[in-house]
Amino acid sequence: MSLISAKNIDFSHGGQRVLQGVSLSLEPGEIVTIVGPNGSGKSTMLRLLIGALKPQKGSVTRKPGLRVGYVPQKLYIDPTLPITVERFLNLPHRVAAKDAAAALETAGVPGVGQRQMSQLSGGQFQRVLLARAILGKPDVLMLDEATQGLDQPGSASFYRQIESVRRDLGCAVLMVSHELHVVMSASDRVICLNGHVCCEGTPEVVSVAPAYRELFGTGTGGALALYRHEHDHGHDHDHDHHHPKHEAAE
Numbered sequence: 001m002s003l004i005s006a007k008n009i010d011f012s013h014g015g016q017r018v019l020q021g022v023s024l025s026l027e028p029g030e031i032v033t034i035v036g037p038n039g040s041g042k043s044t045m046l047r048l049l050i051g052a053l054k055p056q057k058g059s060v061t062r063k064p065g066l067r068v069g070y071v072p073q074k075l076y077i078d079p080t081l082p083i084t085v086e087r088f089l090n091l092p093h094r095v096a097a098k099d100a101a102a103a104l105e106t107a108g109v110p111g112v113g114q115r116q117m118s119q120l121s122g123g124q125f126q127r128v129l130l131a132r133a134i135l136g137k138p139d140v141l142m143l144d145e146a147t148q149g150l151d152q153p154g155s156a157s158f159y160r161q162i163e164s165v166r167r168d169l170g171c172a173v174l175m176v177s178h179e180l181h182v183v184m185s186a187s188d189r190v191i192c193l194n195g196h197v198c199c200e201g202t203p204e205v206v207s208v209a210p211a212y213r214e215l216f217g218t219g220t221g222g223a224l225a226l227y228r229h230e231h232d233h234g235h236d237h238d239h240d241h242h243h244p245k246h247e248a249a250e
């Protein structure tokens with residue numbers, strides 16, 4: 001059974017149609033990224049999947065008892081408010097010190113528990129948010145533009161952390177981004193959204209799909225290859241096949 005599945009969703013904000021006929025699902029353990037231009041309905045889709053919004057048409061089904069860990073885009077903490085990482089992880093529910101330490105370790109920031117939140121770098125801060133999501137032992141981690149404000153190496157490193165968290169926890173990951181190549185390289189499957197699902201598949205397949213290239217141009221293929229090299233351990237399909245049809249369309 002899928003962890004979450006959406007069937008034929010229509011959604012409008014006010015009178016404005018944002019999503020039309022969108023179907024997608026998330027299977028246990030997979031990393032799926034929703035990419036799309038600004039305003040294409042990515043955040044709305046995430047909120048529908050979580051259940052914070054109700055579709056006007058279609059349905060969203062979540063596996064009973066599904067635990068979702070959510071990593072927001074950015075969380076504002078008043079810099080004049082002294083709060084340590086450990087204290088932050090204890091909000092809103094108290095957690096055991098050893099669980100907090102373990103979550104920080106899994107999230108890639110071991111030992112920062114006594115640091116002030118305001119003194120963390122952008123990358124460390126997002127990893128602390130990740131640690132907080134991990135504490136709930138999620139079946140699914142959802143990240144909405146979680147690397148905004150990080151530079152490209154910082155984002156790439158954050159997404160590698162996500163892969164490692166997936167390995168440790170065995171959870172599925174659903175991310176939203178408009179940062180293309182960096183995010184895609186870490187994904188098993190990419191869904192390109194622009195009010196509807198334009199195309200969907202492995203990063204290699206989506207990055208050469210005509211609908212994707214129409215939206216984002218052709219510039220991401222090389223960068224994808226650059227980041228992908230670490231992952232070339234042959235999943236279930238041949239990465240190296242040729243796409244003469246698409247190349248001819250460039």
Ligand SMILES: Nc1ncnc2c1ncn2[C@@H]1O[C@H](COP(=O)(O)OP(=O)(O)OP(=O)(O)O)[C@@H](O)[C@H]1O
Pocket residue numbers: 013014018036037038039040041042043044045178
């Ligand atoms: N609460 C709301 N009320 C009215 N319109 C909204 C609301 N939230 C989003 N919208 C509109 O719905 C459309 C889709 O927004 P959404 O945030 O889902 O897109 P997105 O793909 O996540 O965009 P971005 O990449 O810029 O974050 C936009 O045109 C936006 O203005």
